[in-house]
Amino acid sequence: MQLNLLVLPGDGIGAEVTREAVRVLERVAQRFSHTLKLSEGLLGGVAIHKTGNPFPDETARLADAADATLMGAVGLPEFDNAPPSERPERGLLGLRKVLGVYANLRPVRTHKALIDSSPLKNHLVEGTDMIIVRELTGGIYYGTPRGVSGSGDGERAVNTMTYTRAEIARIARMAFHLARQRRKKLASVDKSNVLECSQLWRKVVVEVASEFPDVALEHVLVDNCAMQLVLNPKRFDVVLTENMFGDILSDEGAVLAGSIGMLPSASIGDKKPSGAWVGLYEPVHGSAPDIAGQNKANPLGAIGSVAAMLEYSFGLAREAAAVHSAVEEVLNSGRVTADLKPAGAPATTGQVGQAVCAAI
Numbered sequence: 077m078q079l080n081l082l083v084l085p086g087d088g089i090g091a092e093v094t095r096e097a098v099r100v101l102e103r104v105a106q107r108f109s110h111t112l113k114l115s116e117g118l119l120g121g122v123a124i125h126k127t128g129n130p131f132p133d134e135t136a137r138l139a140d141a142a143d144a145t146l147m148g149a150v151g152l153p154e155f156d157n158a159p160p161s162e163r164p165e166r167g168l169l170g171l172r173k174v175l176g177v178y179a180n181l182r183p184v185r186t187h188k189a190l191i192d193s194s195p196l197k198n199h200l201v202e203g204t205d206m207i208i209v210r211e212l213t214g215g216i217y218y219g220t221p222r223g224v225s226g227s228g229d230g231e232r233a234v235n236t237m238t239y240t241r242a243e244i245a246r247i248a249r250m251a252f253h254l255a256r257q258r259r260k261k262l263a264s265v266d267k268s269n270v271l272e273c274s275q276l277w278r279k280v281v282v283e284v285a286s287e288f289p290d291v292a293l294e295h296v297l298v299d300n301c302a303m304q305l306v307l308n309p310k311r312f313d314v315v316l317t318e319n320m321f322g323d324i325l326s327d328e329g330a331v332l333a334g335s336i337g338m339l340p341s342a343s344i345g346d347k348k349p350s351g352a353w354v355g356l357y358e359p360v361h362g363s364a365p366d367i368a369g370q371n372k373a374n375p376l377g378a379i380g381s382v383a384a385m386l387e388y389s390f391g392l393a394r395e396a397a398a399v400h401s402a403v404e405e406v407l408n409s410g411r412v413t414a415d416l417k418p419a420g421a422p423a424t425t426g427q428v429g430q431a432v433c434a435a436i
């Protein structure tokens with residue numbers, strides 16, 4: 077099969093981790109006799125530097141032409157004081173919106189070999205296996221009106237959280253389908269004791285639930301969910317939530333996996349006319365400018381994102397499983413990057429990538 081994909085390394089450690097992820101893809105292609113057709117594009121701060129725009133038209137064109145997109149990370153400290161509309165992050169938000177990838181799947185699993193990498197007690201994290209389903213193209217990230225007006229004491233900023241019934245129903249359906257393939261438990265997270273948006277969310281989730289009588293649904297308020305994630309993470313199977321809550325809770329989930337560098341994500345939209353799912357694959361971590369260019373970053377989040385790409389965009393379950401077991405083997409060997417606090421000397425980004433390739 078031909079795997080036609082766009083790589084957007086982005087900023088900071090994005091270039092290093094996507095390099096290893098692509099290397100793993102090349103190894104998979106060789107081992108399972110697929111051909112890889114790669115194009116590369118600009119997104120984020122590097123795109124601002126080269127074109128003045130965090131999401132150049134050319135990148136949109138390349139993403140549309142590819143069957144799947146692999147993204148590294150976006151964000152640079154030099155833009156810390158820039159308004160949202162001029163920041164590297166705006167490029168990623170534009171890409172998600174243009175691709176229409178409304179469902180962001182963020183699996184959070186504790187690997188046996190990494191139990192001691194989490195600052196939480198072993199008995200709490202051991203056996204954690206959940207997937208956070210984050211709505212990705214709506215809510216407060218995109219709602220209007222937004223902006224700043226006035227001056228002095230009257231200077232005022234506004235953002236708008238907004239959801240339609242259709243937006244909630246489609247992500248809820250996706251989450252229920254996933255739960256059906258897992259332990260059949262779905263926790264829908266909202267703030268319905270305060271927000272109208274969350275009240276509509278809860279109402280629509282309850283309606284969709286009637287199509288899935290075999291899945292047990294519970295509603296959890298987002299503040300309580302933040303607490304439950306570290307008190308009793310094993311109770312969660314599928315966690316369904318809106319855009320900003322999902323952003324926050326998935327960073328918290330990273331603590332359970334040992335390091336945010338471990339977390340992959342898959343952002344899925346509707347099917348293309350060709351029958352393939354539109355997909356954007358990105359590690360959950362950011363651009364980590366403090367360690368960029370030092371060959372220290374953990375590439376396993378990006379490599380896990382490649383496994384998700386093989387599975388969801390190309391339907392290659394065997395290939396995805398080969399990547400997962402290679403990652404497991406590398407974790408068991410203890411040759412991991414510094415963020416995972418290995419007993420011996422930490423491995424470099426490149427060494428971890430090489431080890432995964434060798435294990436495939």
Ligand code: IPM
Pocket residue numbers: 150151165168169323360362
């Ligand atoms: C994430 C990131 C992004 C988000 C940023 C970089 C815009 O934090 O994917 O979790 O907030 O969605």
Ligand code: MG
Pocket residue numbers: 323324327360
């Ligand atoms: Mg985030």
